[in-house]
Amino acid sequence: AQTVTQSQPEMSVQEAETVTLSCTYDTSESDYYLFWYKQPPSRQMILVIRQEAYKQQNATENRFSVNFQKAAKSFSLKISDSQLGDAAMYFCAYRRWGDMRFGAGTRLTVKP
């Protein structure tokens, strides 16, 4: 079974600084998809960034980028120039074909 582990329950970053959220996963598959979702307080989950496992190039979406290490089964999220609106729960997720499996999440606080 695939499992997703987020080892940082909480993280804090100063506004305008950079923060990296960690995620590891366990799978025996070679082709799969990885995602980071953001869940602001009392609001719905939104997709931040995605990565196809067959692509070596790390995905980037504006201030958000990932460091995908396939051999190490690691998928970290880097947020640059952090903004107050980035404060939320962040979930790492794995998907092969059917349902998506999520980690327990990291609560990110942004300090002004």
Next chain:
Amino acid sequence: DTGVSQNPRHKITKRGQNVTFRCDPISEHNRLYWYRQTLGQGPEFLTYFQNEAQLEKSRLLSDRFSAERPKGSFSTLEIQRTEQGDSAMYLCASSLDDARALNYGYTFGSGTRLTVV
């Protein structure tokens, strides 16, 4: 299209009562998923549909839980004889899944928060 819609937003029920939640996915999405999320945790998979067919059910989905998607459009999740442990946020998500779209991820609804007293 206004995205994935879930109703009601909040539900308070007494232990032992039955409750039903509704999810309206994005109209062109063929897959629909139900997840449960407790405070401070990530979403846990319950079940999913491709069109009207229920393709997978989690072991978390006890006999008291049933889900339907009768015409491949909206879906309902019913919990019978609710227990306090059923208190959680129930999330619905949808996706368009074909060989080209697997990596698009899900679109989530805002969830239904269930409180069993």
